[in-house]
Amino acid sequence: xxxxxVIDQPPxxxxxxxxxxxxxxxxxxxxxxxxxxxxxxxxxxxxxxxxTMGIEQKSVERNLSAAPVFGVEAIYADATACALYxxxxxxxxxGVAIAESSAEVIRQHSHTAFAG
Amino acid sequence: xxxxxxxxxxxxxxGAPYSSQAPQTALLFAKAAVAAGHTVDRVxxxxxxxxxxxxxxxxxxxxxxxxxxxxxxxxxxxIPGVACIASALRRGLIDESEQKRYExxxxxxxxxxxxxxxGEWVEGTMASSRVLYxxxxx
Numbered sequence: 001x002x003x004x005x006v007i008d009q010p011p012x013x014x015x016x017x018x019x020x021x022x023x024x025x026x027x028x029x030x031x032x033x034x035x036x037x038x039x040x041x042x043x044x045x046x047x048x049x050x051x052t053m054g055i056e057q058k059s060v061e062r063n064l065s066a067a068p069v070f071g072v073e074a075i076y077a078d079a080t081a082c083a084l085y086x087x088x089x090x091x092x093x094x095g096v097a098i099a100e101s102s103a104e105v106i107r108q109h110s111h112t113a114f115a116g
Numbered sequence: 117x118x119x120x121x122x123x124x125x126x127x128x129x130x131g132a133p134y135s136s137q138a139p140q141t142a143l144l145f146a147k148a149a150v151a152a153g154h155t156v157d158r159v160x161x162x163x164x165x166x167x168x169x170x171x172x173x174x175x176x177x178x179x180x181x182x183x184x185x186x187x188x189x190x191x192x193x194x195i196p197g198v199a200c201i202a203s204a205l206r207r208g209l210i211d212e213s214e215q216k217r218y219e220x221x222x223x224x225x226x227x228x229x230x231x232x233x234x235g236e237w238v239e240g241t242m243a244s245s246r247v248l249y250x251x252x253x254x
Binding site: 003019023 | 162164233238251
């Protein structure tokens with residue numbers, strides 16, 4: 001059984017993405033296979049060099065950087081959403097696989113979950 | 117799979133009562149599932165869903181009281197109801213032990229709900245044949 005946690009909300013202005021990341025880390029902590037898919041406004045999580053001092057929030061970039069340490073198997077970004085938000089590999093954090101078809105990524109997992 | 121296969125469900129509620137229909141939809145589903153011979157392994161409240169476990173919710177008397185209805189359903193059917201501790205503490209859903217730990221002036225967790233970690237959700241995904249999510253839908 002493998003679970004795909006989908007984050008489709010922006011990193012700031014919404015809290016569900018952070019709770020989705022906690023779900024992924026929790027599965028990984030219990031040795032359950034898990035991957036992340038960022039789509040829609042959620043791809044903005046993957047922007048490099050986020051500076052959040054001005055909004056008094058923790059940077060999601062730092063939280064997300066723990067994913068490989070926890071054992072999250074893969075981080076996918078929906079190609080269409082990346083194009084929509086002007087994200088190219090150079091402007092993204094390392095270790096992200098661009099998925100031309102999110103449907104295919106979802107098909108590869110037995111469970112899919114959102115945090116809200 | 118046939119229509120008569122008995123399922124064991126974990127239900128995850130992330131939408132709050134009175135700002136979303138998630139708790140109501142989940143309750144109607146749970147009642148229908150149990151009535152049809154299926155079982156509910158546990159109910160996990162996550163994110164804004166933890167507000168369902170407040171003992172202080174006081175809707176007008178001519179409106180449905182979702183915390184009471186859910187609490188009664190869980191007790192009657194001996195189903196564990198778990199509120200995620202991280203979600204709950206952030207939103208002011210507190211049981212007596214967290215009240216003591218953080219030296220807070222009150223606690224407000226409605227019985228039979230308990231507060232526990234995301235591990236309860238992970239266990240649900242492993243123990244159940246189906247996991248259903250009830251979101252706010254916004």
